[in-house]
Amino acid sequence: MRIRVSAVLLLTSLLFAGMVAAEDEQQPAKMSAENRAAARAALEEFNSLIGGWRGVGQVRRGSNRGAWLEQAEWVWQLKSDQPALRYVVEKGNQLKTAKLTYDPESKSYTLEAVLPDGAKRNYVGQVEDDKLVLQSPADADGTVYRITVTRLNEKRTLVLFQKRGAKQKRFGRVAEVGYTRQGTKLAEVGGGSPECIVTGGKGTSTIDYKGKTYYLCCSGCREAFLDDPEGIIADAKERLKKKRAKKAAAAKKNS
Known part of the structure; x- marks a missing residue:
């Protein structure tokens, strides 16, 4: 009887340890205080985005065909272990929500995006010539997506959406949203x-x-x-x- 009870206890302990290990694998490693400070400093580069915006989206610049209006807001997310900027779009044609983070180890930004249809897509990139350029890994069809955020000034921002097919060498324009800060x-x-x-x-x-x-x-x-x-x-x-x-x-x- 003692052997059977011991075996049951041992099996239970092993199962519990396995569950804890699996949960630990799913949880991202906590950032050190130094890395957290570095990540926040990198995101503060985009403090000018914080607030509400009115957006005018165009498939082709200067054309009203396929154009749309949207509202967007950037807010800080500081309660989690990793600092982030959250981007929420109302009536958006290209994005629904997104979260921008920075990894001090790789010195790169990551945008975790939710598309209007609920699908998810991640982008990774860096600041190039004062523009935030983010690119997704190739999907199952070999298509790569790119987002470029250009801050013209405190009151105007452009977000360009592009994609490149598996057999294409260059990115083609999908759409562009011109944002004006609300109240302007x-x-x-x-x-x-x-x-x-x-x-x-x-x-x-x-x-x-x-x-x-x-x-x-x-x-x-x-x-x-x-x-x-x-x-x-x-x-x-x-x-x-x-x-x-x-x-x-x-x-x-x-x-």
Whole structure:
């Protein structure tokens, strides 16, 4: 009888030890105080993102086809062992929620994202030229996804979504969301005044490029122009072309 009881106790102990070991494997190792401080310092680089934002999403820059509006908010998450920034999107087309963390050991950022359909996708990356560039591992089809966060200033942020197929060499644009901090007034629509080359709003300052002068409505548009002047100019020409066509159609209809 004693042998049987001892065997049962031994088996129970082994099972309990196995359960504890399995649970320990599932739990991430706690960060040291030094690493936690380093992770928080790295995330503080993005303090300008904290708060609420109004977003305008576009599949193609300058086109309203497939465009959408969304609300987003960045908040600190400091109660857990690992500091993080949480990103929550309302009516988002590309993301639903996400958590941004930093690993001092690998010196890289990780974005754990939940997509609008509930699927999950992780991205890893670093800061490149003041932009946070995050890339996912290839999925079952060999597709790689990339997110680029560009902070134009305290009031404007761009988030670019791209992907690259298994047989493709370059990333292609999926969509881009331009965020304006909540509580910030949008540029006024120009009426007889020079128009901003970026938004079409009222131009209040100028910038020279290849011998020509262009108008801008704010510092955010200036940085956007400097980031991609040829793309901005091409979009503005297309916008002007459509505006003239619409005006001509209206004049013809009223004649």
